[in-house]
Amino acid sequence: MIRVRNLEASIEFYRLLGLELRRKNDYPGGKFTLAFLAAPDEGGEIELTYNWDREEPYELGDAWGHLAFAVDDIYATCAALKEKGVEITREPGPMKHGTTVIAFLKDPDGHTIELIEKRD
Numbered sequence: 001m002i003r004v005r006n007l008e009a010s011i012e013f014y015r016l017l018g019l020e021l022r023r024k025n026d027y028p029g030g031k032f033t034l035a036f037l038a039a040p041d042e043g044g045e046i047e048l049t050y051n052w053d054r055e056e057p058y059e060l061g062d063a064w065g066h067l068a069f070a071v072d073d074i075y076a077t078c079a080a081l082k083e084k085g086v087e088i089t090r091e092p093g094p095m096k097h098g099t100t101v102i103a104f105l106k107d108p109d110g111h112t113i114e115l116i117e118k119r120d
């Protein structure tokens with residue numbers, strides 16, 4: 001679960017990564033909304049929590065690392081994301097001490113997302 005400040009911007013960001021909105025539920029008594037996104041035909045989901053009355057930014061916890069998504073063509077994916085205004089913080093290229101091609105980007109709340117190019 002990731003707490004977000006702008007639910008619609010976050011949903012759009014994860015859609016750019018190929019996730020689909022599975023469901024979105026408002027909880028007026030608790031003053032929050034939950035949105036669940038997942039890759040097509042995959043079982044795991046990302047839960048986004050939007051607290052209606054929260055104005056200040058959330059702390060990015062020191063135990064939090066990052067989410068990672070596998071993509072077919074990391075260079076084309078990064079180029080397309082960059083065209084849509086996504087911040088690429090590490091351009092695609094081989095990882096240190098290895099050959100896996102990776103890139104890093106930021107979601108609308110500043111969370112780090114890693115892209116990993118799929119291997120055959």
